[in-house]
Amino acid sequence: MKNFYSLAETADLLTVSKETLRRWDDTGKLKSTRLPNNYRVYTPESLKQYVQGKSIFELEVMDENHYIPIKPYSVLELFAGAGGMALGLEKAGMKCQLLNELDKTACKTLKTNRPDWNVVEGDVAKVCFKNYFGKIDVVTGGFPCQAFSYAGKKLGLEDARGTLFYEFARAVKETQPLMCVGENVKGLVTHDDGKTLKGMIEILSDLGYDVLEPQVLKSAYFKVPQKRERLFLIGIRRNSGIQFNYPKPMQEMMTLTDALKAGILYATDVPESPGQRYPARKKEIMDMVPPGGYWRDLPEDVQKEYMLKSYYLGGGKTGMARRISWDEPCLTLTTSPAQKQTERCHPDETRPFTVKEYARIQTFPDDWQFMGSMNQIYKQIGNAVPVNLAHAVGKEVVKALNQFMIQQELRAKFSA
Structure with a gap:
């Protein structure tokens, strides 16, 4: 059963307009729970008297409101390049707090287009992220797939030293985001007989993150007129309750x-x-x-x-x-x-x-x-990461974080 329903979902469930629900809310007939940005949600308990049967709460009503951030989610991005990933996440409503890139001309591109972005040029190994501890919702990065050797039965963070994945994992460790999003070439799946990817998952797990099954997304099914395939690695802070779903592909390809x-x-x-x-x-x-x-x-x-x-x-x-x-x-x-x-x-x-x-x-x-x-x-x-592919992933990140924030707010309200 869902923990909450948005205004649009509740309107669908009760077969009334959103304006009617707002009027009921104002008159006290059916009160909503108000969240940041005046976002209205309804708990299953508050709706019981208005629906017939429990099964109606199993319905998944798609609502674009899920994809509108209810707070400005913050992003820290490594290996930012010319801004494909950052621009896609920006389109999804997220805010870049820091972008790191080694290439000077790519940094000029970022600074020219987004003077307000905090672009840190130079070697990522020389950048400290500790000042962002607890201030970042999502760490992202398209690190190259470099093999690292196993030491003993389990791969630890130190065993990945000297690779750019180590720097990605270090940023996660130093900032403790709610989620981390890594992207890479499809070949990472089979790189070093799969050991490289397995090692990356183990490292993020040791840092306290549950890693979803990595998935290769075909750009052409996400409003990108190109056959590019990218592997995404999604980590979620353990015991946070955040639930992320990979974006669903469109039925038709772009040409x-x-x-x-x-x-x-x-x-x-x-x-x-x-x-x-x-x-x-x-x-x-x-x-x-x-x-x-x-x-x-x-x-x-x-x-x-x-x-x-x-x-x-x-x-x-x-x-x-x-x-x-x-x-x-x-x-x-x-x-x-x-x-x-x-x-x-x-x-x-x-x-x-x-x-x-x-x-x-x-x-x-x-x-x-x-x-x-x-x-x-x-x-x-x-x-670059195709902007529309990054946007599709970013929308699902926003949806997952929205649900997390609403659940946190509901717990706080009902435990007070």
């Missing part, structure tokens, strides 16, 4: 059309911007590839010219000489749009995607300015 044309994701077609160009001979070769095609669509003699020794090695190599089609999600973006192994060619024009097209495929807003040289900008965008 390149959604990224570059006016429609679901953007109000206008993609604005013009600079981008890389192909050398003359490569352009002649790529001109022969149809939308959705790749090197096997070339004449055999051109295949051999382009692929060289790779032609004889077998395997699909579907990223080589690849032209994306309008009606499919883009292949996962890399730090360069024109590397031979990971070609990303525009469907109509024979050229790599421009920086604005790259940014849209990662669902950055058009007004997000990237600092640095063109190559540095491609690198920042290619390394």
Whole structure:
């Protein structure tokens, strides 16, 4: 049974309008419990006389109010990059208290777009987080997957020293957030035969966090026009009672059309911007590839010219000489749009995607300015967490924290 129902849920349960409920509340007919921001909730006990049967309380009524923060939840982010994760969490209504990033140009990007963000540039190992103890709700970070050796039967925090996961875990230890959210490449699942991921889970467990089953989310099902897959590692402070559910995927995938044309994701077609160009001979070769095609669509003699020794090695190599089609999600973006192994060619024009097209495929807003040289900008965008994927995860974090805060408030009110 649920511990509480929102105003909209209660209206659905009682088949009345929200305005009626507000009037009943004001007249004392059916009193709500008021929480921060004047948020109204109803306990099952308060509703018993108005419904028939206990089973109605088992209903899960979806309500967008669940995703509106009832307080400004605070985030501390490591390895922030150009801001994909931070921007997605901001869209979910969360507040970044500190962002750490080593790359200077990525820091310039963050500071240019969000002058009010506390961007700490430099080596994360030299940053102390103890001043944030008890002040952070969520620690996030996209740490690289570096293996660490087992020492004895169980892996401890000290055994991970020298890795960037150690710094992530140290931030968790020093701040004691309600939740921590790690994200990584799908390959972390099998890295070092799964030992690396197992070790990370053990370390967070030793720090007092229950780690949910890690889950790989496919970006294309979360309003991202790209086939990028990211692994999420969610830790919840033990005995807090917080319940987190991974976001549910949409039924339809976003496509390149959604990224570059006016429609679901953007109000206008993609604005013009600079981008890389192909050398003359490569352009002649790529001109022969149809939308959705790749090197096997070339004449055999051109295949051999382009692929060289790779032609004889077998395997699909579907990223080589690849032209994306309008009606499919883009292949996962890399730090360069024109590397031979990971070609990303525009469907109509024979050229790599421009920086604005790259940014849209990662669902950055058009007004997000990237600092640095063109190559540095491609690198920042290619390394980013898709904004809409981070937003989807962030909404579920907000929902989980809302439920936790409401339960805490109810306990305080009814135990007084």
